[in-house]
Amino acid sequence: MAGELTRLALLEAHAAEEVAPGGEGAGHAFDPMHQFEITRLVDIQMFGVDASFTNSALFMVIAAAIISVFTISSVSGRAVVPGRFQSMAELAYEFVAKMVRDNVGDAGQRYFPFVFTLFMFVLALNLIGMIPYSFTVTSHIAVTFALAAVIFVGVTIIGLITHGPGFLKFFVPSGIPIALVPLLVVIEVISYLTRPVSLSVRLFANMMAGHTMLKVFAGFVVGMGIIGGWAPLAFIVAFSGLEVLIAVLQAYVFAILTCIYLNDALHMHH
């Protein structure tokens, strides 16, 4: 019932939008932000909390399923000379293992499974978002901030467990006059607190900006017609390639920054 109502409300909102903007032509609502809309697929109300299964949740499940099938099936053969899929899985493994070793050192090997899972999850979500008609989960700050918050809290706890109260020395820069210590400690703490914000905003903004731009230029193709539409079409093709690059790059940046934060927590130096 509630789902029906929200759907009706959505429909109404759409009808209103379709009437409102003038000069869009042919009464077509051109809305580049429509792709980010969350829709409820299964309504679940749990203890007064809206825990509905949304399209966002569906694509997370799809990503997790694809990663599981990919990694489990590709290495189940255990061939000495790897096939295509086994090579891909081994490449991904070695890539992340090298990243962890280079940035965290031997102490980081314990956290390799977490970094690998994180990298593959973000990568899968970003790449699935490149498929037309799919939903880009990482274009929502709620999702990226949740991931970043888990990393932030986890890394802080790891630092506190590894160094005990000595971890607080992380916030006191060395070699400065005593008078400046209180001010600099506050700045250091704020700087530390910006980590989850910059980590999540970077991923979310990159994905959202890219996908919005694709949609805007797709709108130009239709708007400029058969004569002028080819230029934006060519741009979309080139830009789609760039978007795939950004999807991989942002997953890499997300994982490598997790490694850097882990390194800070384990070895306590900037």
Next chain:
Amino acid sequence: MRRGRAAPGQDARRGTQLGLAFRLATELVAGFVVGGFIGWWLDRWLGTLPLFLLAFFGLGAAAGIVNVVRTARSMNAAAGDDQAGAGGEPPRES
């Protein structure tokens, strides 16, 4: 046609440079946002608007700049490693 074939490589390089610039921008803005939020939250708690908001906005700006300097330094170090390791082309300025 030549332009069309040259585009992907150029786009990629521009894309990563854009990524670097964007990373610095988010570091700076995150400082402002977090500082401002802490100040606003303290003010709401103590009922002293706009005292802490202003103070922490300034501190947040400082934290953001500290972040940017640190990120830029690590980027420089990484770029130096790349050039030393690959012995490749020097950065081209246009």
